[in-house]
Amino acid sequence: MDVHLDHPITVIKGIGPKTSQQFASLGIYTIKDLIEYFPFRYDDRKLSSIENWEDGSKITIIGTINSSPHIVKMGRKSKITVSVSLDNDTSIRATWFNQIFAQHKLLPDTTLWITGKYSLKYHQITVSHYEILDAHNAPKATGKLVSIYPATKYLKTEEIRRWIQKALEYSCDTIIDDLPQYLIDKYRLVNLNIAYQWIHHPSNLEEYRQAKRRLVFEEFFQYQVQIQLFREKYRNEHQGISHLYNEKFIKSFTYELPFQLTKPQTIVMHEILNDMKSNKPMLRLLHGDVGSGKTIVGIIALLANWTSGCQGVLMVPTEILADQHFQSIIDTLKHIEVRIGLLIGRQTKKEKQIILEKIANGSLDIIIGTHALIQDRVVFKKLGLIIIDEQHRFGVQQRTLLQKKGEYPDILLMTATPIPRTMAMTIFGDIDVSVIDQLPAGRKKVVTTYYSDSDQEKVWNKVQELLSAKQQVYIVCPLIEESDVLEIEDVESIYIKITDQFKNEMVGLLHGRMSDAEKQAIMKGFIEGSIAILVATTVIEVGVNVPNASAIVIYNAERFGLAQLHQLRGRVGRSNLPAFCFLLANTKGDLAKQRMEIMVSSNDGFYIAEKDLQLRGPGEILGFKQSGLPRFRIGDIIDDYKIMEVAHLEAKKFIQQYGASAENHPFIKYHRKGQKGSNFLL
Numbered sequence: 001m002d003v004h005l006d007h008p009i010t011v012i013k014g015i016g017p018k019t020s021q022q023f024a025s026l027g028i029y030t031i032k033d034l035i036e037y038f039p040f041r042y043d044d045r046k047l048s049s050i051e052n053w054e055d056g057s058k059i060t061i062i063g064t065i066n067s068s069p070h071i072v073k074m075g076r077k078s079k080i081t082v083s084v085s086l087d088n089d090t091s092i093r094a095t096w097f098n099q100i101f102a103q104h105k106l107l108p109d110t111t112l113w114i115t116g117k118y119s120l121k122y123h124q125i126t127v128s129h130y131e132i133l134d135a136h137n138a139p140k141a142t143g144k145l146v147s148i149y150p151a152t153k154y155l156k157t158e159e160i161r162r163w164i165q166k167a168l169e170y171s172c173d174t175i176i177d178d179l180p181q182y183l184i185d186k187y188r189l190v191n192l193n194i195a196y197q198w199i200h201h202p203s204n205l206e207e208y209r210q211a212k213r214r215l216v217f218e219e220f221f222q223y224q225v226q227i228q229l230f231r232e233k234y235r236n237e238h239q240g241i242s243h244l245y246n247e248k249f250i251k252s253f254t255y256e257l258p259f260q261l262t263k264p265q266t267i268v269m270h271e272i273l274n275d276m277k278s279n280k281p282m283l284r285l286l287h288g289d290v291g292s293g294k295t296i297v298g299i300i301a302l303l304a305n306w307t308s309g310c311q312g313v314l315m316v317p318t319e320i321l322a323d324q325h326f327q328s329i330i331d332t333l334k335h336i337e338v339r340i341g342l343l344i345g346r347q348t349k350k351e352k353q354i355i356l357e358k359i360a361n362g363s364l365d366i367i368i369g370t371h372a373l374i375q376d377r378v379v380f381k382k383l384g385l386i387i388i389d390e391q392h393r394f395g396v397q398q399r400t401l402l403q404k405k406g407e408y409p410d411i412l413l414m415t416a417t418p419i420p421r422t423m424a425m426t427i428f429g430d431i432d433v434s435v436i437d438q439l440p441a442g443r444k445k446v447v448t449t450y451y452s453d454s455d456q457e458k459v460w461n462k463v464q465e466l467l468s469a470k471q472q473v474y475i476v477c478p479l480i481e482e483s484d485v486l487e488i489e490d491v492e493s494i495y496i497k498i499t500d501q502f503k504n505e506m507v508g509l510l511h512g513r514m515s516d517a518e519k520q521a522i523m524k525g526f527i528e529g530s531i532a533i534l535v536a537t538t539v540i541e542v543g544v545n546v547p548n549a550s551a552i553v554i555y556n557a558e559r560f561g562l563a564q565l566h567q568l569r570g571r572v573g574r575s576n577l578p579a580f581c582f583l584l585a586n587t588k589g590d591l592a593k594q595r596m597e598i599m600v601s602s603n604d605g606f607y608i609a610e611k612d613l614q615l616r617g618p619g620e621i622l623g624f625k626q627s628g629l630p631r632f633r634i635g636d637i638i639d640d641y642k643i644m645e646v647a648h649l650e651a652k653k654f655i656q657q658y659g660a661s662a663e664n665h666p667f668i669k670y671h672r673k674g675q676k677g678s679n680f681l682l
């Protein structure tokens with residue numbers, strides 16, 4: 001039987017219901033899914049010649065056991081040691097830790113491959129992998145670069161490797177390479193079949209590089225064609241709503257604001273209003289550093305939308321933010337008769353029912369909410385504008401579902417992720433991008449300093465001084481990635497310490513495991529000023545706006561990505577008050593010190609992200625990793641950005657050449673079938 005890439009993995013002999021279920025938990029259903037489950041690293045298990053053995057390095061040898069195993073057991077721990085003679089008449093000691101079950105295999109005269117860490121002092125190898133030499137079969141996973149896959153409790157990397165090998169054997173005759181030939185020639189890409197073989201079993205680094213280059217190009221090109229086609233269609237083929245908004249009203253509203261819009265805010269506002277006026281649906285990304293004043297621009301768009309007789313929504317990622325925006329929008333618009341509603345998960349069934357009815361019969365004009373807005377039950381009378389705040393926190397499907405609740409409504413995505421404009425345009429396939437690149441006048445730089453643990457006294461003195469001046473303070477607890485439970489223990493113990501230290505102040509505690517009602521009560525207290533100190537985990541990271549908070553203390557700052565520290569720091573300096581950020585950091589290493597220095601020297605999100613990138617290596621900065629930029633199977637937007645640029649340009653040409661029929665090109669069609677649909681902006 002011919003096996004094709006879109007066949008289910010169960011066509012492979014040996015994959016039964018149990019294994020296929022285990023693969024399903026990794027999102028693997030078809031042969032293609034399996035083959036495209038790429039290794040995340042390679043273990044170099046090529047035979048190492050003795051002159052290259054260095055203390056502490058990983059080496060691979062072939063040898064024959066020449067002693068009986070010496071076994072030491074300590075409770076559940078164990079150690080097996082044998083002597084292994086090598087080709088050159090010397091011997092080396094080999095030690096296995098905690099592999100007591102191997103003792104029956106490690107018998108004298110057994111010849112085996114061994115990979116492990118070499119100790120010069122003891123002339124010993126600590127075994128991480130071994131394979132007994134089999135006269136009939138080549139070694140399976142040694143003597144070469146060995147691919148290592150993300151494994152699970154049930155599917156070990158060896159097993160995954162074995163099934164992928166089978167899948168490659170089954171399908172190698174039927175794999176069709178339909179990437180346009182001119183691209184293969186122009187970029188000297190290796191054939192798809194070879195790329196699959198090499199990515200799983202490279203003989204050397206060059207094969208790996210060539211395979212990866214081909215597969216990344218393919219992935220990015222296909223992504224670019226699809227999003228560019230989508231955008232073309234969304235913008236050009238569909239009639240959107242031409243908002244005939246009340247220009248005079250908007251003008252006088254902006255005039256009466258308690259502050260003057262900054263120049264970039266004004267420019268961006270006009271860009272958005274022009275899009276809204278046009279009958280093409282808007283699809284725009286509004287990008288601005290923390291605290292640059294994106295929200296007011298969003299509010300103006302919502303008002304314009306309302307004056308043109310449509311409903312508008314603002315969707316935000318957390319209930320804290322929804323509450324906050326709801327309150328502040330009501331406050332900003334208190335002299336206007338616009339009807340504003342809130343829809344969030346915490347509301348009772350009855351409350352929700354009332355809101356849903358009002359949304360459906362058009363008696364609410366602006367609705368602020370969380371994911372709750374996406375549910376089927378939410379039906380709008382006339383949805384004209386969607387604003388999504390912190391857009392990267394939403395999945396693509398969620399955004400699409402919201403968009404389908406209207407007839408090609410205008411869409412404005414807002415983000416503070418520090419990605420340069422041209423990069424955003426490339427990555428998102430020429431989406432329109434607006435940037436607010438200036439903070440409101442009068443904003444002072446947040447004065448940032450870092451302290452070692454032993455130096456904390458100074459920080460708390462300054463905090464006391466600010467509290468005495470009736471200002472408020474955030475205290476952010478260490479980031480503990482492995483465990484929510486530990487994080488809560490930490491935040492609670494810091495809360496007790498702070499309560500004890502500042503006996504005369506109200507201290508609030510906020511973390512992710514609290515109930516929504518508790519969180520809301522605490523946030524309300526902090527916003528209204530009855531709580532002076534807020535001890536919190538990173539739940540306050542995005543969007544929280546309490547202008548009277550003038551200082552933020554961040555524990556274990558060295559554990560955070562700089563982009564994330566910048567976001568956190570953005571919680572202060574949101575008014576004319578002088579603002580302070582105190583980083584409590586363990587800066588023993590040079591790198592940690594350098595990173596803290598960057599925070600001290602700059603308040604510019606782009607600059608910080610760039611520096612973090614340089615210092616920690618591409619793709620590693622938390623801000624980027626968490627930012628929800630589209631994720632790919634093999635390509636990495638940051639590491640492989642050059643390929644993304646090329647793919648972006650080639651996709652543009654491809655669409656020009658083929659027009660709308662581009663989506664029927666076998667290459668695009670084929671991939672679309674296999675596409676899991678998670679990579680798209682919309």
Ligand SMILES: Nc1ncnc2c1ncn2[C@@H]1O[C@H](COP(=O)(O)OP(=O)(O)OP(=O)(O)O)[C@@H](O)[C@H]1O
Nearest residue numbers: 259260261262290291292293294295296416440543
């Ligand atoms: N032009 C302006 N002049 C003075 N203050 C302004 C101006 N524009 C906005 N503000 C105020 O600045 C504060 C921050 O604005 P906003 O919350 O919109 O920032 P943001 O860009 O959404 O930031 P974040 O990404 O951190 O949520 C608010 O208190 C807002 O009222």
